[in-house]
Amino acid sequence: MTTNAPLPEVLRYTAFSGEPEGGNPAGVVLDATTLDDATMLAIAADLGYSESAFLTELPDGIDGQEGRAYDVRYFSPKAEVPFCGHATVATAIALAERIGPGELVFSTRAGVVPVSVTQENGNVRATLTSVEPHIEEIADADLDEALAALGWPGADIDPAFPPRIAFAGARHLVLAAATRARLADLAYDFARLEALMHRLDLTTVQLVWRESATVFHVRDPFPVGGVVEDPATGAAAAAFGAYVRELGLAPEDAVLTLHQGEDLGRPGELTVTLRAGDPRVRVSGTGTRIG
Structure with a gap:
């Protein structure tokens, strides 16, 4: 300085x-x-x-x-x-x-x-457009280590959503919970997950549960940032949008709603928009000044 x-x-x-x-x-x-x-x-x-x-x-x-x-x-x-x-x-x-x-x-x-x-209606809304995203597979041994650090048995994973690493500006491991109760019960080994995330160059782990075809609940452990959990994660939302489109889990034109922060007492809502012919993902939401 x-x-x-x-x-x-x-x-x-x-x-x-x-x-x-x-x-x-x-x-x-x-x-x-x-x-x-x-x-x-x-x-x-x-x-x-x-x-x-x-x-x-x-x-x-x-x-x-x-x-x-x-x-x-x-x-x-x-x-x-x-x-x-x-x-x-x-x-x-x-x-x-x-x-x-x-x-x-x-x-x-x-x-x-x-x-x-x-x-919009007295609220200010910002929409970001991600860099071009991509997804990649995760090695079986790395997935096993992630689940062990989270304390999630393999049976708690939703088989309709294969684990992948997704990127839309930062790297996130996407894991889908089979039930809302599994997502709500987040008590993980901070040091163990942090070590794996450093090795795989991950920013967060994007934990999701599907409520409906276009509505999801998400949580994001963030030990590499020194934070147990991120309350609302736009970069992970963009990565998740790329993930569902790449795997055919959402149409090429789609608007998804992600609810995050409920389990922390800081509810937030993220809107993820996918457009046919454009690989980039749009993430939007409102915001306000704090005190």
Whole structure:
């Protein structure tokens, strides 16, 4: 950090809920020009949220789009992560309150992420468009280790949803619970799951339960970020959208609703939109400032 430079204001916003007590809180620093990596990590650790976003304005734009363009870096309390969906939504809403709704473009370590912000019935809603996603299989031994760390018997996995690693800006292991009760009972070996996730370069484990064809309940253990569980995870939602489309578990054109945070007392709702002919996934939600 520049010598004697004052620390910038750290805003607190929640994403994927219109209530401060819901969704996933994130720190937002709208001008991180003077901050070095150690200072950003220290701010994120001091806040204790699963991620915080740090912006530097790019006056010349990105890919020919001038203005409303920013370099964005994301830090958990323990490390930098390449992309964070809920902090992206929180940041876009914070910006919209200052410069108005409209189109934004974020340069992240995972790639360029366009974000559209609209005003709907008094609520501000942000929609991010992921980088191009992909999925890959997980080795049997790694899957066995993940289930052992979670304390999930193999019979608790929904056979209609094969375990896969999905990427839409960050890597997530997708595991589907056979019952809502299995999803609700989350008590895992923090160190054991963290070690596996570091080895596989995973950001979270996306645990899901299907309520209906388009409605899912999800939870995201996040030990690699120093957090037991992420309350609402936009990057994992994008990865999950890519996962269900790739495996034919949802139509090419689909709108999915993901409920997350209920088991933590911080309910949130994420909307995942798939479009035929476009491999990218859109994730949207509301948000609001915290106190």
